[in-house]
Amino acid sequence: MAEERKTFDVVFTGKGVMSGKMRNDIAVEFETMAERFEIATDEGPFHGGDGTAPPPLALFTAALTGCVMTQIRAFSKRLMIPIGAVEVEARLHWQGHQQGREPYVTAPVGFDLHIDLQSDAPEADQRRLLEAAKKGCFIEQTLAQGLTVGHRLKTQDGWQDA
């Protein structure tokens, strides 16, 4: 008998409002689980903020690191490949380019993860686990595939593509 193929949806929504010089408060909802989280971002004084919360890129760095770590743990059980106290070091490098006083334009340079599974399992098993975690990490797969975010802008004539 062929094994069953299942597809499941994962939807997160965010509703962001301004709440300080550069601070944003975002009500995030994990729709499919009915979980809600209040998450703030801010900028440090150099960028005109009050430093009351991490900047968006700090949240992004934690999200990517945590995503891979979570999948390593989830799939360690499923694949029966034992792990120890997993440690992951991430380095995310971007550049900005600016012409005169124009708004700067950004681009990624490279993201790297150094992963120590602290595992006694054979290297081939550890690599198999890491491959599964990469494919199961929603953020890594989104980065790998690339994606153009859709935008709509509220205008006097209503919501328009932008």
Next chain:
Amino acid sequence: MAEERKTFDVVFTGKGVMSGKMRNDIAVEFETMAERFEIATDEGPFHGGDGTAPPPLALFTAALTGCVMTQIRAFSKRLMIPIGAVEVEARLHWQGHQQGREPYVTAPVGFDLHIDLQSDAPEADQRRLLEAAKKGCFIEQTLAQGLTVGHRLKTQDGWQDA
């Protein structure tokens, strides 16, 4: 005289350790600003966690929403396009595909941002501001360009590409 072209680097590092059933604690450093943030992720009970912190995808949703909002505000001043109390609604949709009991494989379906600048500026100016914010948002640009994360795994023979 040609306007000066400047390039600047933005580097974030994260050091993640396991600190609960599914919880991770990530020490994030904004290297170029010497700012540090302790950010945790966890999963809800359905995924074997204790719900002590938002899941990675909730942080990711807040990061993307906050990134665009921050650039709208920064570039509003620079472009002298006035904005009101900006509100952004984000919807991020992924799917997972699973064959039998194998680890699931993930893919993005679509990310959408609905942006209300609450601005009296002409629509053309609002669109110009939004275009600048898209190009200045490190996360949107990374998604648009796509990026394969590099991995190294600690083995008995030292760090190896993985």
